[in-house]
Amino acid sequence: MVNWERKALNFINQTGRWDKDKHISSFLAFSIALVKNLLEADIALQLEFEDEHTARVKNASPVQLDEMVIDSAPVKKLLYSHGFKTIYWHEIAATETAFEGLLGHAVTAVIIPINTSPDNSVIVVGWNKPQAFDAGFQECIETIRLRLKEILMQSQQQLYFQRVAMRFAAILHTIPHALVFINNDGFSGWVNQEAATLLQLSGPGEQLPAIISEAMTQLRNKTTNTTDIYKEAVRLFTSPENAICNWIWEMETPETPTLKVSCLPITTQQVTGRLWIFEQ
Known part of the structure; x- marks a missing residue:
C-alpha cells in the first residue's frame, strides 16, 4: 500500500533543502522531476501561459516536449470550468483537445494549477495506466501544490528584489x-x-x-x-x-x-x- 503522506513529507523535505542550498531559478525543474519520481508518473511538465493565446512547455520529462507551444485558450477554459482547482482525470477522453497531444499515451492525468491566475502556469502529470486518485493521493497532491506555490511566491519576490537591487546598484555606480x-x-x-x-x-x-x-x-x-x-x-x-x-x-x-x-x-x-x- 502506497504511503502518500510519506511521499508528501519527502517532497517538502527535499524541496526545503534545495530552497536553502541551491539557486531558486532551478527549483521548478527539480520539483517537477521530483513529483514525477515520487508519483511514479510517466510524464510531468510545466505549461506556462505566455499570453492570451500561447502556452509553452517547460521543464518537461520526457525532455523532447520542452518548448512545445500550444493554444492556451482551451487549457484556460478547462481551468475556469474547474474553478482553478486541481483536476483529476480518471480517464482522459479521446476527444480531449486541451493539451493537443502533450499527454502522449497517458490514460490518466492530474492538472495542478500553481497560481490562481490564468497568466501563470500549471503542472501536468500523466500515467500510461489507470491511477487510483483516492483521498490519500489527493491530500499528497494538495500538499505538493501548496509547497510549489509557496516556493514560487518566494522566488518571484527574490527575483523582483534582485532586479531592484541591480537597478539601484547601476544608478549608484554612475x-x-x-x-x-x-x-x-x-x-x-x-x-x-x-x-x-x-x-x-x-x-x-x-x-x-x-x-x-x-x-x-x-x-x-x-x-x-x-x-x-x-x-x-x-x-x-x-x-x-x-x-x-x-x-x-x-x-x-x-x-x-x-x-x-x-x-x-x-x-x-x-x-x-x-x-x-x-x-x-
Whole structure:
C-alpha cells in the first residue's frame, strides 16, 4: 500500500533543502522531476501561459516536449470550468483537445494549477495506466501544490528584489561621488565604483565593514589636517544629529584633491547604518 503522506513529507523535505542550498531559478525543474519520481508518473511538465493565446512547455520529462507551444485558450477554459482547482482525470477522453497531444499515451492525468491566475502556469502529470486518485493521493497532491506555490511566491519576490537591487546598484555606480555604506550589524558594507577607486579596494559592491574602515583610516592618514578631522569625528559621534556635512579633508597627495566629506545616518525598518559621501 502506497504511503502518500510519506511521499508528501519527502517532497517538502527535499524541496526545503534545495530552497536553502541551491539557486531558486532551478527549483521548478527539480520539483517537477521530483513529483514525477515520487508519483511514479510517466510524464510531468510545466505549461506556462505566455499570453492570451500561447502556452509553452517547460521543464518537461520526457525532455523532447520542452518548448512545445500550444493554444492556451482551451487549457484556460478547462481551468475556469474547474474553478482553478486541481483536476483529476480518471480517464482522459479521446476527444480531449486541451493539451493537443502533450499527454502522449497517458490514460490518466492530474492538472495542478500553481497560481490562481490564468497568466501563470500549471503542472501536468500523466500515467500510461489507470491511477487510483483516492483521498490519500489527493491530500499528497494538495500538499505538493501548496509547497510549489509557496516556493514560487518566494522566488518571484527574490527575483523582483534582485532586479531592484541591480537597478539601484547601476544608478549608484554612475554617481560621480564616492559612496560608502556601513551597516550597524558589523557584517555588511557596500561601496560604489568611485569609492572602490578612492579607497583602493578590490572592487565595487559588498565589502566587509572591517575592510572598509581600514581603507578609510588609510585615506584619513594621508590628510594634512588630521587633527581637525579627529576633532570633527568626535563631534560627529557624540552629536544628537549623528551627522555631518561639508567636512573638509585636505589630502597631502597631489593626485587626490581636497575632499568634501558627509556622513549621514540611515535608519529604516530593514537597514540601519551610515552613508559616507566623498566629493572631490
